[in-house]
Amino acid sequence: MATVKAAILGFGTVGQGIYRIVNERKEQLAARTGAPIEIAAILVRNLERPRPDTPGVLVTDRFEDILAIPDLDVVFEAIVGEEPAGTYLEQAIAAGCHVVTANKVMYAKAGASLEAFARESGTGVGYEATVAGGVPVIKTIQNLNLANSITGIQGILNGTSNFILTKMRKEECSFADALKEAQELGYAEADPTNDVSGFDAFCKLMILSGLAFGEQPDWEHVPMDGIDKLTLDEVIDADRQGLRYRHIADVRRGEDGEILASVGPVLIGPDHPLYGVDGVDNAVAIETAYAGTLTVTGPGAGMYPTASVMVEDAAVLLKQPFRKLVTD
Amino acid sequence: MATVKAAILGFGTVGQGIYRIVNERKEQLAARTGAPIEIAAILVRNLERPRPDTPGVLVTDRFEDILAIPDLDVVFEAIVGEEPAGTYLEQAIAAGCHVVTANKVMYAKAGASLEAFARESGTGVGYEATVAGGVPVIKTIQNLNLANSITGIQGILNGTSNFILTKMRKEECSFADALKEAQELGYAEADPTNDVSGFDAFCKLMILSGLAFGEQPDWEHVPMDGIDKLTLDEVIDADRQGLRYRHIADVRRGEDGEILASVGPVLIGPDHPLYGVDGVDNAVAIETAYAGTLTVTGPGAGMYPTASVMVEDAAVLLKQPFRKLVTD
Numbered sequence A, B: 001m002a003t004v005k006a007a008i009l010g011f012g013t014v015g016q017g018i019y020r021i022v023n024e025r026k027e028q029l030a031a032r033t034g035a036p037i038e039i040a041a042i043l044v045r046n047l048e049r050p051r052p053d054t055p056g057v058l059v060t061d062r063f064e065d066i067l068a069i070p071d072l073d074v075v076f077e078a079i080v081g082e083e084p085a086g087t088y089l090e091q092a093i094a095a096g097c098h099v100v101t102a103n104k105v106m107y108a109k110a111g112a113s114l115e116a117f118a119r120e121s122g123t124g125v126g127y128e129a130t131v132a133g134g135v136p137v138i139k140t141i142q143n144l145n146l147a148n149s150i151t152g153i154q155g156i157l158n159g160t161s162n163f164i165l166t167k168m169r170k171e172e173c174s175f176a177d178a179l180k181e182a183q184e185l186g187y188a189e190a191d192p193t194n195d196v197s198g199f200d201a202f203c204k205l206m207i208l209s210g211l212a213f214g215e216q217p218d219w220e221h222v223p224m225d226g227i228d229k230l231t232l233d234e235v236i237d238a239d240r241q242g243l244r245y246r247h248i249a250d251v252r253r254g255e256d257g258e259i260l261a262s263v264g265p266v267l268i269g270p271d272h273p274l275y276g277v278d279g280v281d282n283a284v285a286i287e288t289a290y291a292g293t294l295t296v297t298g299p300g301a302g303m304y305p306t307a308s309v310m311v312e313d314a315a316v317l318l319k320q321p322f323r324k325l326v327t328d
Helices: A013-024 A026-033 A063-067 A085-094 A104-121 A137-147 A159-171 A175-184 A199-213 A232-240 A303-319 A322-327 B013-024 B026-033 B063-067 B085-094 B104-121 B137-147 B159-171 B175-184 B199-213 B232-240 B303-319 B322-327
Strands: A004-009 A037-043 A058-060 A072-077 A098-101 A150-156 A244-253 A259-268 A281-288 A293-299 B004-009 B037-043 B058-060 B072-077 B098-101 B150-156 B244-253 B259-268 B281-288 B293-299
Touching (some): A004 A013, A013 A026, A026 A037, A026 B137, A037 A063, A058 A063, A063 A072, A072 A085, A072 A303, A098 A104, A137 A199, A137 A293, A137 B026, A159 A244, A199 A244, B004 B063, B013 B026, B037 B063, B063 B072, B063 B085, B072 B303, B098 B104, B098 B303, B137 B150, B137 B199, B137 B281, B137 B293, B150 B199, B159 B281
Parallel strands (some): A004 A037, B037 B058
Antiparallel strands (some): A150 A281, A281 A293, B150 B244, B244 B259
16 A cells, blocks of 8 residues: 655644644555655745644745655645745646645635646646535535536625624624634734735635536626625614624626625525524535525634644545546 | 446325436436436325326336336335335335435334345445425534534424424414414414324434444333423413423433433523524534534425435435445
C-alpha cells in the first residue's frame, strides 16, 4: 500500500488543523481511501516564527521545495489572500497534484479555470471549505446536479454578520457593541470590512452560482449590501412583529435564463427556512426541481470544521480513479 | 457510449417517479455518468391493473424475466413490504447489478448483509431514500465517515408525526383530528400504525446507526414511543412555555462503547437544532467530532423527492469504478 504524500501551504489555524486531523485519523483515512496520507511538507511565510512541532516534515518558505517533492499527490492550500495562493495551486495541478482550498476570494475568481485545468491534467479540486466552512453544501449541490437541478439558493454565508444580527435582536445591543464582541470572540477579523460589507458572502455566493448554474452573474450587476446600515431600532421593530433580519445571499436563474443574485439584509418570517438560524452558524437553503427545499446548517468557520472538510475533500479525490481515466 | 440498462421493481408512486425522472433527465444523466440510462423493464404485481404508458419497456409480473435481461446494470426497488423485496435485491446483486432501494423496514434488517454481499460481488447499494426521503443524510454521513466521526444523531424521521404535532400546536386541534387531516392529505397511510407508533422512525434510526457507528443496538433494548399518547393539553402547555414536543429518534455511542438509542416525543427549547422544523419536513442533526452539529432538513417523502434521490444514488454508483476494481 503506497503512501499518499501531501503538502500544506500556510500553517495558521486551518493549516494546523489539517496537520492534526491527518495525524489523528491516520488509520481511518488509510482504510477509507486505500492508502495512508503523510504530510510531507509545510510551506510557511516566515521560518523564524514559532510554530507547533512537526517531526519529520519538511518546513520551508520556498514553494519550489514543495514542487520538488517526488510523487506529491495532494496540496492543501490554507493561505490568506488571493496571491500567491492561486498561482501555487495552478503549479501544483500542473505537477499532477490534487488540490484542496479554503480560499473563497481566489476561488470565486479563479475556480472555474482551476477546475478546467485540473480536469485536463487528470487531477481534482476540492473546495468544500470555501463556502460555509464545515457545512457540506458543495457536495450536496454536486450530488443534486446528477439527477436533479437547482432552481435557487438562499444562504446565510457570513457567520460574523449572523452573530451580530442575532446579538442585536436578542440583547438589544448596538451594531458597534455586537461587532466588538464578535472580534473579541475571534469570529470577526481585526479588519471586519469583508464580513460586514457583504463581500465575504458575495464571494461564496459566486462560487455556489458557478457550481449550481455553471456560470456566475456579472459581478458589477449584483446588488451587495452589508449589515452595517441596519439600525438597532429596525431590528427591534422587526422582532416585535415576529420577523427577523437575516443577511441573505440569493442566486437563481430568471425567466430569461439570466442569473439573478443579490446580497444583503432581508426581512423574513417564521416560515422561511433560514428564520431559526442563530449565532455564528451558516445555513444554505437549496431550492430544487424535484426535492423541494433542502437546508443544510452548521458551523461556518473554525479550525476543526474547516480543516476536517478539507481532509474529507482530499479523501474523496483520492478515492476517485482520476489517474486511471487519464492513462487508460 | 454503451447504454446502462435499469429495471424498476414496483410501479406505484415512487416507481413511476423514477421512470419519469430517468426519461426527463436523459441527457443530464448521460453527461454526468458517462452513459445514458434506459429503463429496460418494470416489475408489477398485477398486469391487469391500469398504469401509465411506458413504450418499449418490458412490463412483467415475473422477477425471472427481469433477471433474464442481458447486461442489466441497475435495479431500482420500490416495492412495499420486506419480502419479496429483500430476496429480489439479493438475486439482483448476485446477477451483478447495482441496487437502489427505498425500503426502510427491509433495509434496517437486511442492509448490512446486502452491502457486504454487494461488496463481494463488485456492485454497490444505494439507500439514501430509506431515511428522510429527499434529504441527503446518508451521503452526508458517508462523507463525514471519511475524515471525521459521528458522536450522535437526532432526527425527526417521520413526517406524519411531525405534521400532527405541528398541527396540534399551531391550531390546538386533537391528535385524532390532526391524524385525519394527515390521511386526507396523503401523508399518513390508511393504517397509520407504523407512523404514529414510532416504528417507522425506529427503522430509519437503525439504518443511521449502522452507517454512523458500524452497528445497531439490540432492537429490544431501544425504548420506542409514538406520538399517540401525547395529549393536546401537554402540547399547549409546552407551547406556552416556549417549548415544543418533537418526535425524535436519537442514537449515540455511550461511554462504555455501547450504542444507546431511543425513539419518542421529546420536549425541546428554541436552542435545539430541531426546534424550528415544522410540518411534514424531516430533519437530522448530526453531531460530529470536528464540525460541531450539522443539520439537514427537507421533504421526508413524496414521489419526486424520493425518486430523485434514488436516481441520484444510481448515478453515484455508475460513476464509481466497481467492475474495474473487481477485474483488475
